[in-house]
Amino acid sequence: MAIQRLTTVEDYKGFLDRFDTFLLDCDGVLWHGSHVLEGILETVSFLRSHGKRLVFVTNNSTLSRANYVKKFERLGIMAEEKDIFSSSFATAVYLKNILQFPEDKRVYVVGESGITDELGAVGINCVSSADDNGVLMTHADMGTVEQDPTIGAVVCGFDINLNYRKLAKAFTYLNNKEQNAHFILTNDDSTFPAPNGVFPGTGSLAQPLIHSLKRTPLIMGKPNKPMLDCFFSNYHTDPTRTCMVGDRLDTDIAFGANGNLETLLVLTGVTTEEEAFAPSQPIKPTFMIQSFGDLVKAKDA
Ligand SMILES: O=C(O)[C@H](O)[C@H](O)COP(=O)(O)O
Ligand SMILES: [Mg+2]
Numbered sequence: 001m002a003i004q005r006l007t008t009v010e011d012y013k014g015f016l017d018r019f020d021t022f023l024l025d026c027d028g029v030l031w032h033g034s035h036v037l038e039g040i041l042e043t044v045s046f047l048r049s050h051g052k053r054l055v056f057v058t059n060n061s062t063l064s065r066a067n068y069v070k071k072f073e074r075l076g077i078m079a080e081e082k083d084i085f086s087s088s089f090a091t092a093v094y095l096k097n098i099l100q101f102p103e104d105k106r107v108y109v110v111g112e113s114g115i116t117d118e119l120g121a122v123g124i125n126c127v128s129s130a131d132d133n134g135v136l137m138t139h140a141d142m143g144t145v146e147q148d149p150t151i152g153a154v155v156c157g158f159d160i161n162l163n164y165r166k167l168a169k170a171f172t173y174l175n176n177k178e179q180n181a182h183f184i185l186t187n188d189d190s191t192f193p194a195p196n197g198v199f200p201g202t203g204s205l206a207q208p209l210i211h212s213l214k215r216t217p218l219i220m221g222k223p224n225k226p227m228l229d230c231f232f233s234n235y236h237t238d239p240t241r242t243c244m245v246g247d248r249l250d251t252d253i254a255f256g257a258n259g260n261l262e263t264l265l266v267l268t269g270v271t272t273e274e275e276a277f278a279p280s281q282p283i284k285p286t287f288m289i290q291s292f293g294d295l296v297k298a299k300d301a
Pocket of ligand 2: 027193
């Protein structure tokens with residue numbers, strides 16, 4: 001199926017008239033970090049004024065839904081926790097409901113507060129690696145990394161303070177065959193969209209553990225089943241009138257396809273136009289637009 005490129009005001013209006021609900025990826029669609037992209041605030045207001053429902057579905061595990069609400073408000077977008085689905089939330093739901101994680105075990109978290117906050121909210125005990133932020137490890141320290149039999153899982157997410165000490169602890173817990181700790185990634189995005197390009201993403205940060213352990217982790221976020229189940233069990237929407245909007249083919253657009261949704265690829269994040277149109281590219285969006293912020297021009301139609 002050919003990708004439908006949206007370029008004119010009439011294209012924008014025709015596209016918007018097809019849908020009642022938009023599942024919006026965040027990094028690379030709405031913002032880069034704390035920089036909201038051009039036209040986004042106006043488009044969000046325009047869509048809501050026309051009765052469209054907006055739901056936010058992000059692989060970024062660094063914030064809890066409660067803190068995402070604060071970020072949205074700080075950046076000028078009203079949002080409620082019930083409309084935010086993050087990979088940290090999907091991870092908490094999976095550990096609680098699917099793994100039925102035992103109460104006498106703990107999760108070692110290589111990541112930020114989004115993970116520890118969401119796991120704590122469902123009553124799962126965590127050991128945060130934040131205590132090792134900035135802690136330099138020496139060769140003499142190698143013998144100080146000990147086993148911890150209370151660790152039943154290691155969860156890895158985006159951790160801007162990742163270091164050798166954290167990796168050594170995670171490796172120690174995951175390499176103990178008797179302990180049989182679960183190895184979980186909140187998501188495995190290879191890169192992270194930033195204002196001036198991309199940086200290594202969560203999936204790349206976990207490679208030292210994947211390579212050294214020779215273990216394949218369970219992955220929670222888009223396009224995987226835990227995030228799909230987390231969304232569709234909490235949010236009931238008509239799939240024929242719902243569009244997934246994202247900047248990555250291998251997470252957002254694949255997630256939409258896995259949920260039998262039409263999809264819109266934006267070119268303000270990771271995926272380039274050349275990548276999307278490459279004949280060898282197996283994942284194709286339904287629609288493509290330069291920026292989600294362009295859609296506000298439909299008001300001139
Ligand atoms: O490295 C990461 O974790 C991802 O790049 C980032 O979190 C993506 O977030 P999203 O685009 O799904 O909002
Ligand atoms: Mg994105």
